[in-house]
Amino acid sequence: MSVRLTVTRSIVGAVTAAVVAGGIGIAVVAPWPTTAREPIGLDVVPEAARSVAACDGPLLVLGRDESAPGAITEAAAAAVVSAADGPAPTETSLATPDRADTGSAPAAFTADPSGGRPTDLAAASASVLDDADLRGLSVSACTRPAMESWLVAGSAATGASDIVLLTNPGDVAATVDLRVYGADGAQDPVAGQSVVVAARTQRAVPLAALRRGEESPVVRVTAAGAPVRASLQSALTRTLIAGGVDQVSAAAPPATTQIIPAVDVTVAPDSGSSAGGMSVRLLATSADTTASVVVRSVADGAVVSQQDDIALTAEHPLELEVTGMPVGDYTVTATAAQPLVASAWTSTDISAPADFAWAVGAPAIDAPTLVTVARAPGPTLTLAAASDATVTLTPLAGGDAQTVELRAGQSRSVTVAAGQTYRVDPGSGVVHGSVGFSAAGQIGTYPVFGSAAAAAELTVYP
Structure with a gap:
């Protein structure tokens, strides 16, 4: 290789290196071009699944047989009404391994997609x-199972004989843990851990076995493997006299606002025979907070009681007495800066054959849903509006529809027929609902749950 060729290549190499280095320097100083792209998403509706509703079943009683004080037996059968807006539902009887008798079984209903x-x-x-x-009187709605439920009711004190019901209507076994909140905070009782609920089975766990003596418990039910329907049967005896019975649905999940659409006060405060107008049970589920409880008349919307700055310690239930309530129906709204759960208790005249009822925070209804009215006396449907709503109430069996106009914060009761099923369409609004029943010495209620047919869209990203 000649010296001239070598020098030439060296010069070219130096020039090239300088150009590259300069380019890199300019690239560092100069802004790079950018491209903003929105993520590509596809809105889809999940594939239609089979609809399921599980029921509480018959009323149960603890220790009726003196030779077996812990035995659970049937006290009264349940009259069940079901309906669907498509193929007729199929009824299945569930196993009851914790019962000492062979009485009537709780039912579950399924309906295929259409x-x-x-x-x-x-x-x-x-x-x-x-x-x-x-x-x-005991009434309850048959509902879908869930992976988590909150039971905001009942007592494990002397005179109470409450039972937690865990119902698995599915084909796969579930394992359930029960956490009980009380005066000393949260506890995980041994009797409530790793409770196996086999497929198509209902388990019954006495509340006293979980936290004996607790007057104002709240129970969190967490399932693994399969969802379960959690509920509570509550029974009370006052000095050897039966004081009432109730089957209580799970309350709406923790939220900063809880709405109890209707609490029925049946005894005047000056009668001397009422147990008190009502009591409200609250639990801050995750953090200390301050709550407000407002009680409004369903009839005219007037505020009859308001308590602000209620200090709630996380995981410690609080029982709030609301006294001096005139006879009537009331909507209870509890709000706080942190999530909470809520319920309300009221009773009939305790000097006569008595009864009581727990009304729990009701979930929001933002799409058309069906509600069945149990075969019980004096039924009414109460709707409480979270936003302005025009609600259409249509009997599923046919007949004239009713339109209910509601402003945000307003409630209204509508007379409905026992044994009938209605479609509740909130239009573009959001409402909370409950069905209540009342007669001499009888009272009961259950919330309206959202429709399984209102499957939300999912946005899927690749």
Whole structure:
């Protein structure tokens, strides 16, 4: 290789290096071109699944047989009503391994999809009895199972004989943990850990076995493997006299606002025979907070009670007495800066054959849903509006529809027929609903749950 060629290549290499280095320097100083792209998403509706509703079943009683004080037996059968807006629902009887008898079994209903969408399914049950150790009216809605539920009701104090019901209507076994909140905070009782609920089975766990003596418990039910329907049967005896019975649905999940659409006060405050107008049970589920409880008349919307700056310690239930309530129906709204759960308790005249009812915070209804009215006396449907709403109430069996106009914060009760099923369409609004029943010495209520057919769209990103 000649010296001239070598020098030439060296010069070219140096020039090239300088150009590259300069380019890199300019690239560092100069802004790079950018491209903003929105993520590509596809809105889809999940494939329609089979609709499921599980029921509480018959009223149960603890220790009626003196030779077996811990035995759980049937006290009264349940009358169940079901309906669907598509294929007729199929009824299945569930196993009850914790019962000492072979009485009637709790029912579960299923309905297959129709036209590519889930079939809307609703059912409800009612039981009534008047025995020396147990009396009153019990009503409940049959509902879908869930992976987490909150039972905001009942007592494990002397005179109470409450039972937690865990119902698995599915084909896969579930394992359930029960956490009980009380005066000393949260506890995980041994009797409530790793409770196996086999497929198509209902388990019954006495509340006293979880936290004996607790007067104002709240129970968190967490399932793994399969969802379960959690509920509570509450029974009370006052000095050997039956004081009432109730089957209580799970309350709406923790939120900063809880709405109890209707609490029925049946006894005047000056009668001397009422147990008190009502009591409200609150639990801050995750953090200390300050709550407000407002009680409004369903009839005219007037505020009859308001308590602000209620200090709530996380995981410690609080029982709030609301006294001096005139006879009537009331909507209770509890708000706080941190999530909470809520319920309200009221009773009939305790100087006569008595009964009581727990009204729990009701979930929001933002799409058409079915509600079945149990076969029980004096039924009414109460709707409480979270936003302005025009609600259409249509009997599923046919008949004239009713239109209910509601402003945000307003409530209204509508007379409905026992044993019938209605479609509740909130239009573009959001409402909370409950079905209540009342007669001499009888009272009961359950919330309206959202439709299984209202499957939300999902946005899927690749």
